[in-house]
Amino acid sequence: MPKVLIADKMNPKAAEIFRAAGVEVDERTGLSQDDLRAIAGDYDGIAIRSSSRITTDILDAAPNLKVVGRAGIGVDNIDVPAASARGVVVMNTPFGNSITTAEHAIAMMFALARQLPAADTSTQAGKWEKNRFMGVELTSKVLGLIGAGNIGSIVADRAHGLKMKVIAFDPFLTPERALEIGVEKVTLDELLARADFITLHTPLTEQTRGILSAEAIAKTKKGVRIINCARGGLIDEAALKAALDSGQVAGAALDVFETEPAKESVLFGTENFIATPHLGAATTEAQVNVAIQVAEQMADFLTTGAVSNALNVPSLTAEEAPKVKPYMALAEKLGTLVGQLSEDAPTAVSIELEGAAADLNPKPISGAVLAGMMRVHSATVNMVNAPYLAKERGLDVREVRHDREGNYHTLIRVSVTTRAGERSVAGTLFGSAAPRLTEIFGVKVEADLDGHMLYVVNVDAPGFIGRLGSTLGEAGVNIGTFHLGRREAGGEAVLLLSVDDPVDETLLARVRALPGVKTARALRF
Numbered sequence: 039m040p041k042v043l044i045a046d047k048m049n050p051k052a053a054e055i056f057r058a059a060g061v062e063v064d065e066r067t068g069l070s071q072d073d074l075r076a077i078a079g080d081y082d083g084i085a086i087r088s089s090s091r092i093t094t095d096i097l098d099a100a101p102n103l104k105v106v107g108r109a110g111i112g113v114d115n116i117d118v119p120a121a122s123a124r125g126v127v128v129m130n131t132p133f134g135n136s137i138t139t140a141e142h143a144i145a146m147m148f149a150l151a152r153q154l155p156a157a158d159t160s161t162q163a164g165k166w167e168k169n170r171f172m173g174v175e176l177t178s179k180v181l182g183l184i185g186a187g188n189i190g191s192i193v194a195d196r197a198h199g200l201k202m203k204v205i206a207f208d209p210f211l212t213p214e215r216a217l218e219i220g221v222e223k224v225t226l227d228e229l230l231a232r233a234d235f236i237t238l239h240t241p242l243t244e245q246t247r248g249i250l251s252a253e254a255i256a257k258t259k260k261g262v263r264i265i266n267c268a269r270g271g272l273i274d275e276a277a278l279k280a281a282l283d284s285g286q287v288a289g290a291a292l293d294v295f296e297t298e299p300a301k302e303s304v305l306f307g308t309e310n311f312i313a314t315p316h317l318g319a320a321t322t323e324a325q326v327n328v329a330i331q332v333a334e335q336m337a338d339f340l341t342t343g344a345v346s347n348a349l350n351v352p353s354l355t356a357e358e359a360p361k362v363k364p365y366m367a368l369a370e371k372l373g374t375l376v377g378q379l380s381e382d383a384p385t386a387v388s389i390e391l392e393g394a395a396a397d398l399n400p401k402p403i404s405g406a407v408l409a410g411m412m413r414v415h416s417a418t419v420n421m422v423n424a425p426y427l428a429k430e431r432g433l434d435v436r437e438v439r440h441d442r443e444g445n446y447h448t449l450i451r452v453s454v455t456t457r458a459g460e461r462s463v464a465g466t467l468f469g470s471a472a473p474r475l476t477e478i479f480g481v482k483v484e485a486d487l488d489g490h491m492l493y494v495v496n497v498d499a500p501g502f503i504g505r506l507g508s509t510l511g512e513a514g515v516n517i518g519t520f521h522l523g524r525r526e527a528g529g530e531a532v533l534l535l536s537v538d539d540p541v542d543e544t545l546l547a548r549v550r551a552l553p554g555v556k557t558a559r560a561l562r563f
């Protein structure tokens with residue numbers, strides 16, 4: 039039974055869903071990094087929010103880990119490249135808390151415009167300072183969005199209802215999408231110069247870190263109000279403090295901080311500064327949404343292989359997964375075969391799908407081919423990290439789908455290019471589930487690729503099979519199945535034998551010494 043750790047506070051629905059799906063769950067929140075490292079090895083999956091950090095050392099301590107699920111959006115607390123390299127799928131829930139977070143940004147905007155927190159504190163202190171809290175109207179003001187994705191566009195929609203003019207800086211925003219969400223696409227400098235309110239809605243990346251730097255803040259319209267419900271690190275906090283003190287910035291509301299939990303900050307106590315403790319996603323509705331979704335996605339993946347909302351592997355629906363699985367098994371066997379038979383490092387691999395296979399999602403199939411090929415040299419390769427490793431090694435990977443149906447109702451062909459040229463193997467599914475080799479390097483051979491096998495290329499001549507059988511028999515190696523194919527009578531013949539025991543180097547040398555043998559290799563599936 040797969041086992042999952044819920045490492046951050048999550049709605050109880052998550053645990054219910056895991057258990058109902060037959061997944062064992064431990065809920066242990068508030069773990070230190072050392073504690074998490076100590077227990078990570080027990081789990082197939084870890085579900086988190088923004089508090090836990092899934093770093094390289096946690097991944098290294100978790101050899102059984104297959105999936106990290108983020109009940110929320112931002113994954114900057116997960117080392118995604120390190121997870122990919124170790125074959126761990128990373129999933130998030132990209133929409134479950136977006137409305138809630140957009141609403142928090144709007145709430146912050148109102149709180150800034152009317153100084154609600156300070157007015158509340160003053161009033162409850164019995165001061166009745168009616169003349170101190172002069173606010174500004176939102177109507178007709180310019181709202182500048184930095185980042186106009188899911189949350190940014192919901193903020194734009196709500197701001198239109200408040201009769202604001204919305205402009206956006208987002209290099210990936212297309213003119214069509216800008217039109218659709220009713221925002222004017224501008225450069226960052228233009229946004230800084232024009233906005234009365236600026237709200238941030240980008241992920242924290244190398245490009246966005248410090249996007250509101252001292253230099254950028256200096257370019258803002260005097261009296262701007264800034265809201266950050268995205269990520270700490272997007273704003274230079276010391277520069278913001280200086281700009282609030284000088285009056286360049288009339289107010290700032292932060293939900294997120296460079297260092298969290300933010301128990302202290304240069305900004306605390308500054309006039310016109312409002313803080314909340316990373317509450318953007320903290321509503322009942324959002325937390326139910328993300329808890330249900332992350333648990334369903336992780337349980338589906340662990341029990342059926344379905345992949346949704348993964349950041350480092352292509353999606354595979356619960357409906358597709360059972361159809362694609364036998365193909366992945368075939369693809370992996372073909373990859374393992376070419377991997378074992380390649381004398382040289384391949385420079386290119388092409389994966390062709392024909393007949394029924396052509397209707398399937400090719401990504402998991404090509405991932406399985408690459409995993410099979412590369413696992414020959416590294417035991418830790420799987421279909422998640424194989425495409426990344428292939429890219430790293432400069433392997434040119436092509437996927438081709440052919441509508442035509444050949445001799446087989448369904449076929450996968452894997453062609454590998456090395457310095458020696460291009461060679462290909464092909465296979466089909468028998469009874470729609472059993473992988474079967476159909477062709478090896480241009481020779482038709484039908485064989486199951488299973489267990490220990492011996493591959494021999496020889497010159498077709500009478501008496502060879504008998505001599506080979508005797509050589510194996512003398513070494514005490516029992517033949518299970520025997521498959522033979524040849525290019526033409528008297529030409530090159532290919533023999534694939536399944537054997538009950540491994541064929542060692544001494545026996546291989548004896549096979550290679552038989553008259554007519556060109557190649558002999560021991561294979562393992």
Ligand SMILES: NC(=O)C1=CN([C@@H]2O[C@H](COP(=O)(O)OP(=O)(O)OC[C@H]3O[C@@H](n4cnc5c(N)ncnc54)[C@H](O)[C@@H]3O)[C@@H](O)[C@H]2O)C=CC1
Pocket residue numbers: 110111112113132135136139184185186187188189190207208209210211239240241242245246267268269293294316317318319320
């Ligand atoms: N405070 C909280 O509790 C929450 C915070 N968040 C944060 O909000 C962020 C945004 O979430 P979504 O809108 O759902 O993500 P999204 O991926 O839909 O949108 C992000 C937008 O940022 C844009 N972007 C990327 N690089 C940029 C750059 N260099 N300059 C300007 N724009 C850039 C992208 O093109 C995209 O349109 C998340 O990454 C997360 O960090 C999300 C949920 C809750």
Ligand SMILES: O=C(O)C(=O)COP(=O)(O)O
Pocket residue numbers: 087088089109110111112113135316317318319320
């Ligand atoms: O979804 C996100 O990106 C968030 O920042 C929400 O964080 P949380 O799950 O509330 O710790």
